[in-house]
Amino acid sequence: AQSVTQLDSQVPVFEEAPVELRCNYSSSVSVYLFWYVQYPNQGLQLLLKYLSGSTLVKGINGFEAEFNKSQTSFHLRKPSVHISDTAEYFCAVTPISGGYNKLIFGAGTRLAVHP
């Protein structure tokens, strides 16, 4: 079985500051990893994903994430945030092998960007 832990439920940050949203996972098998963003009153949109290859993954809106297999982490970063980045961010994993392709989500991190 897999589980995902997002270490911060809320992250306040000032505009133009850097931000890191932390995600750790637990799995006995190899996994694909994802970050989703949910803007207020909307559904979830895919930000980026790690399938294989380079451990640094770039996504939309200037976000990037780094996969660290030894620490079972997939932290999301942005060097300079904007007010429009205010949203909830979800980390998710799914096993590479096995019979079902269910995504397992973390509880979410609410990013609040202040002017």
Place this chain on the structure above:
Amino acid sequence: NAGVTQTPKFQVLKTGQSMTLQCAQDMNHNSMYWYRQDPGMGLRLIYYSASEGTTDKGEVPNGYNVSRLNKREFSLRLESAAPSQTSVYFCASSEGVRARDGYTFGSGTRLTVV
């Protein structure tokens, strides 16, 4: 290019009433999912359909039923609504058995049971 369409967007039910949440996707995806989202708990899988003609329970199936009507449509039914089912419900779809491309989500149904 609609993607995943959910109806209705908002609903208020009285305890004991029944209703069906509708979901349709136009991407020719094989797999479809129903999640509920509650504050501090992230998204929890209610039911999923790996392919047309199959459905399986997820993490929190009690109080719900589903129907995969055809490849496009996957409905969620509450037979006797309870206040604990107040939540935001999301439908999602994915192309194949492996979620390499992740899921495409609908915009959600906000359900309140009073």
